Amino acid sequence: MKLGGNSNGRVAASKGVPFSKNPVLAVRLPVWRSRVVLFLLFFSFVGLGARAMWLQGVSTQFLQKQGAARYERTLDLPATRGKITDRNGQVLASSVPVKAIWAIPEDVLQAPPEKINALAGLLEMNVTELRKKLDSDRSFVYLKRQVEMDVADKIAKLRIGGIDERKEYKRYYPQGEVMTHLVGFTNVEDVGQESMELAQQKTLAGSDGSRRVIKDRLGHIVEDIGFIHEPHDGKDLTLSVDSKIQYIAFTQLKEAVQKFNAKAGGAVVLDVHTGEVLALANYPSYDPNDRRTLTGQQLRNRVMTDTFEPGSTLKPFTVALALDEGRIKPTTLIDTGKGRYTIADRTITDTSAHGVISASEVIEMSSNIGASKIALSMPAQDMWEMFTKVGFGQQPKWGFPGAVAGRVRPYKSWRPVEQATMSYGNGISVSLIQLARAYMMFARNGDTIPLSFQKVTEPPVGQQIIKPQTAADMRAMLELVVSGPHGSAKRAQVAGYRVGGKTGTAYKVENGKYAMPRKYIGSFVGLAPLSAPRFIIAVMIDEPTGLYHYGGQVAAPAFAAIATNALRAANVPPDSSVTEIVVPASGGPEAM
Amino acid sequence: MTGKLCVVLSALLVVCGLSHVNAQYQSRHLLIDLDRAQQLSRQLDIDWAQLQLDQSTLGKHERIEAIARRDLSMTPLTASRTQYLTEGE
Numbered sequence: 001m002k003l004g005g006n007s008n009g010r011v012a013a014s015k016g017v018p019f020s021k022n023p024v025l026a027v028r029l030p031v032w033r034s035r036v037v038l039f040l041l042f043f044s045f046v047g048l049g050a051r052a053m054w055l056q057g058v059s060t061q062f063l064q065k066q067g068a069a070r071y072e073r074t075l076d077l078p079a080t081r082g083k084i085t086d087r088n089g090q091v092l093a094s095s096v097p098v099k100a101i102w103a104i105p106e107d108v109l110q111a112p113p114e115k116i117n118a119l120a121g122l123l124e125m126n127v128t129e130l131r132k133k134l135d136s137d138r139s140f141v142y143l144k145r146q147v148e149m150d151v152a153d154k155i156a157k158l159r160i161g162g163i164d165e166r167k168e169y170k171r172y173y174p175q176g177e178v179m180t181h182l183v184g185f186t187n188v189e190d191v192g193q194e195s196m197e198l199a200q201q202k203t204l205a206g207s208d209g210s211r212r213v214i215k216d217r218l219g220h221i222v223e224d225i226g227f228i229h230e231p232h233d234g235k236d237l238t239l240s241v242d243s244k245i246q247y248i249a250f251t252q253l254k255e256a257v258q259k260f261n262a263k264a265g266g267a268v269v270l271d272v273h274t275g276e277v278l279a280l281a282n283y284p285s286y287d288p289n290d291r292r293t294l295t296g297q298q299l300r301n302r303v304m305t306d307t308f309e310p311g312s313t314l315k316p317f318t319v320a321l322a323l324d325e326g327r328i329k330p331t332t333l334i335d336t337g338k339g340r341y342t343i344a345d346r347t348i349t350d351t352s353a354h355g356v357i358s359a360s361e362v363i364e365m366s367s368n369i370g371a372s373k374i375a376l377s378m379p380a381q382d383m384w385e386m387f388t389k390v391g392f393g394q395q396p397k398w399g400f401p402g403a404v405a406g407r408v409r410p411y412k413s414w415r416p417v418e419q420a421t422m423s424y425g426n427g428i429s430v431s432l433i434q435l436a437r438a439y440m441m442f443a444r445n446g447d448t449i450p451l452s453f454q455k456v457t458e459p460p461v462g463q464q465i466i467k468p469q470t471a472a473d474m475r476a477m478l479e480l481v482v483s484g485p486h487g488s489a490k491r492a493q494v495a496g497y498r499v500g501g502k503t504g505t506a507y508k509v510e511n512g513k514y515a516m517p518r519k520y521i522g523s524f525v526g527l528a529p530l531s532a533p534r535f536i537i538a539v540m541i542d543e544p545t546g547l548y549h550y551g552g553q554v555a556a557p558a559f560a561a562i563a564t565n566a567l568r569a570a571n572v573p574p575d576s577s578v579t580e581i582v583v584p585a586s587g588g589p590e591a592m
Numbered sequence: 593m594t595g596k597l598c599v600v601l602s603a604l605l606v607v608c609g610l611s612h613v614n615a616q617y618q619s620r621h622l623l624i625d626l627d628r629a630q631q632l633s634r635q636l637d638i639d640w641a642q643l644q645l646d647q648s649t650l651g652k653h654e655r656i657e658a659i660a661r662r663d664l665s666m667t668p669l670t671a672s673r674t675q676y677l678t679e680g681e
Binding site: 080083090091092094095096097172174175176178220221222223224243244247248251495496497564565568573574579580 | 620623624627637638641642644645647649651652653654668669670671672676678
């Protein structure tokens, strides 16, 4: 075989010998040497093959992941918490994006001192305070949360190594202390802590999304890869509250609490047609935007969570039941004697001797003896059923955190004297909102509807409790309380409108006994306007001190003030020609 | 013959390759534009929420009442000073 070619001159030019004749070619090497080379080559190929198998087969996922990590980024798409608005669309709570400033302490401490001073200034912190925060072994320290955007931008401009920011939301409550017991507030993590913010946490919060992208060297998003998880923003919540009526209720309540030197107070306004809570005010209150000095007293939602012995505000239920069962008529005469009535070992008293009075006048003058006598003419079970039907002692299902059931003892354990005292609201405990809701059956035609804290779009279905005629009779009696000759709540009169209601004064119970010296809770529950009830307004004044403490003296004027303004705000046409209200100076005390 | 086909096909391949590059380039630009537009929309949402907040803060009944009483010397309406008109009378 001829290797190479003479023609193209592959020759060892210098020697003039053709390649094939090269003497080196003639050398015979031992066979094992080529075998060794072959063997080595073979093993290198096997090695390469194995390596390729390893990379492609076994560790491929890991490698691909590592590759992707160098150009792919996952972006968090945080959902915004839904807004809370009142029934007319006024914003009550809204989230605004802010930044949390965090640091890697070790890196930050290497920054020049003047930059750290500037940082402390922007964070509104002491330099020593800031350094104390940074003096930590941890690799992640929050310096300040909920920093507003413009401040965060200035901090970013300082370009301190180890300082970073994280997006978060801050919740603002423009209506402040007026609305806070209804709206509630969220914590720093944007999670609802109180009232509607807590109750509706799930719908308000929404769900965060994420998106996987390829970013280029400049940080621009170049391509979406894979699936985008769209964030779902929280749903907006429309409450039933009317911010105007709420404001009226809050200011009038505040005025009453301060005027009568009371410890606290609560007021609630309900819409008779829809069962919506138009206002729910407590005093003392707090500003949800600044909760540094928040106390339990301020936080307390008395209307919902405090129960008290309602006192005489309960008498209408006893009388209504007797009317409904046909046991009495409004004109039926009852002998209340000289103002003292003894059952077993207990004596029930009236504030003065009323003598023989009609059932109507029992309500008008708020006679304990009259109510007791009516109650004792009925089986205990009937009374218990009435209380239960209107919601006393029943766990409320209104979707409001902390709402309490109150207490009505089972009728089998009632002694006759207890049945008598319960007719005028002793030995039973209710919350103010339960009381207001119970009056719904008098304001409507004997039926009651569920309460709602959210705007109602469809008319609710009522549950009949008493006959429509009984409800009408009761409204007439409630009007006498306010404008009758012996009425106990003349101060509840409203110029231009007919109103009705019932006063209540109860001794406070502390540690299972009546507090000594006596502490009072004065209350008033009323309907307005009486010709076609639109609002139920309940007011409670807790521990008024000084000259006045009866419901007719402390709570009734607040009711009148709230009703006057609320009726005007709601454009309710007047149904009375009386435009000047003259209240007797003494006001007249009434029974409990 | 096959030579000509080869030239035509390779020219076609080059054109396809270039148009693919162009399409990729355009899609990335559009994506950046889309991203910017979405960011703008988010910012506008935030601004809107902020304006609503401001409206609620400035429209607080407390503030309105204070201004009406103090700056405009207005007094609350009472029933005795009100003339009610009924439609059709």
